[in-house]
Amino acid sequence: KKVYKNLNRPIAIMMDIKGPEIRTGEFQEAQLTKGELLDLTITTNLKIEELNNDTIKKVSINYPEIINDVHINDTILVDNGLIQLKIIEKHKDYLRCEVLTPGLLKSNRHVNLPGIKINLPPLTDKDKKDLIVAIEENIDFIALSFVRESNDIIELKNYLKEFNYHPKIIAKVENQSGIDNIDSIIAESDAIMIARGDLGIECPYEKLPLIQRQIINKCIDHYKPVIVATHMLESMIHAPVPTRAEVTDISNAVFEQADCIMLSAETSIGQYPLECISVMKTISLEIEAASPRSYRHNIELHLPKNKMLRSAVVLAQQLKRACIIVFSHSGASAQLISSLRPTQIPIFVFTDSETTFKQMRILWGIQPYKITFNPDRNITINNALQELINSNIMQKDDYAVILTNIIVDQILVETIQLRRLIS
Structure with a gap:
């Protein structure tokens, strides 16, 4: 920060x-060979020397319920799949496994149980x-x-x-x-x-x-x-x-x-x-x-005001030099228009929320800006346009397809505006 x-x-x-992850415990690293037997034990209070002083190597793991979750012939993968084991015996407090893929076994390695619900x-x-x-x-x-x-x-x-x-x-x-x-x-x-x-x-x-x-x-x-x-x-x-x-x-x-x-x-x-x-x-x-101008036609937008987003995309893509400008407090409109995936059209979303501003950064195609919303919608729009002009993003003769709401006779009305920069 x-x-x-x-x-x-x-x-x-x-x-x-x-x-919820399963890992091996602490022990002295050991080289495993193909066909070797290895015991996976749920006894976690053994000392390191106790884990390694038998003819069959023992490795502790941090998930006691593994004994109940797995079956004979199931596969266990260790260290991102580098070591592959097959269960050949089940006991009260350990699993006896055969090493299928040799490798160097180390402490605190991740254990995967493919296809098994833990x-x-x-x-x-x-x-x-x-x-x-x-x-x-x-x-x-x-x-x-x-x-x-x-x-x-x-x-x-x-x-x-x-x-x-x-x-x-x-x-x-x-x-x-x-x-x-x-x-x-x-x-x-x-x-x-x-x-x-x-x-x-x-x-x-x-x-x-x-x-x-x-x-x-x-x-x-x-x-x-x-x-x-x-x-x-x-x-x-x-x-x-x-x-x-x-x-x-x-x-x-x-x-x-x-x-x-x-x-x-x-x-x-x-x-x-x-x-x-x-x-x-x-x-x-x-x-x-290199992507051609297009958008995802099959995205379902159910509310009438959301369908306006699609209209804004179609309009912007049919103009030669155009961007889309959205004003949103929550970021919901930004998320919807992002899902349409309109290529070759810059989308600028202005918000008055610091949280929304930062959380919009993961949205496809969205360039977020934080500004203060004025009660007069026209002043807010002009401030946004000036921000883009000052950043050399918009130039003379560029079009802006603007999605915002205005108050008409004390009723909030969703609008699409088309403005052309003339100076």
Whole structure:
């Protein structure tokens, strides 16, 4: 916050809470070989030497209910799928597994149970402690990991209501349960993140592109922002340039019209964080510039005033040099017009709310501005136009398709105005 204030460049902040995850415990790292036996134990109070002093290696995990959730011949994946295990025996306090894929097993590695519903609560004690920081700092977005059903989102919202804190909730879809319940999760969430790291482990990798496209389209149809995340530029953690496959991956997400594409390890621990941002920006701008003028005709807009948004898009796209200007306190109109995905048309949304201003930053195609709304609508419009002129965004002979409301005979009337800049 100090940095963006110093730079006078307000940004939105998202907190990613860990959610219900299964991990290995603390132990001395060990090399596993194919065909070797490994015991996964739920006894967490063993000392490190006790875990490693037997002929069969033992590894503790933090989820006691795993014994009841899994079956013989089920697959367990460790460390983002690098180590693959098959359950061959079930006992009261441990699972005996056969190592199918060899590798170096380390402490605190993530454990995936593909296709198996786990019974962990959606919010852990650590999540609740982390959320206190979010509340104190008034964080704009909360991303909940491993969302399995809409009730997970409801539980988070109810917890935050106790503190009178209402951020936008982003559901991270990372497992098969999340895919199975995607419609209700989209309906309950404010946005969706396609977290392809764990999702690519939990689901067959060949289906991941289809799942990504399906979720993106569903989110657009329901006016919800969607983020594509994980492994976008994985090679650039250590390399200064992307692979050609990564360039194509980013391009596909832009072609599919995701609202956001997200960097993770590339900028948090990578050696080339600024280069990653530059690469992603360059690719996105190139792909968007090549897109023909169009919009999503199949988006259903039910209210008459919302149908006006479609009319504004059609009008702006038929004019040679035009932009769309929207005035919105809540950002709802911005979200709707963003879902229409009108290409080659800049959309400027002016709001008097600091919260709305920041939360609109994840919306496709939206450039938000914060201004003071004047009781005289015409003064507000002129102030907005002057802001765009001063920023060299609008020039002489440009058209502005303006969506606002005016008062006529003490009745609030929704309007579309067409203005041409003549000086």
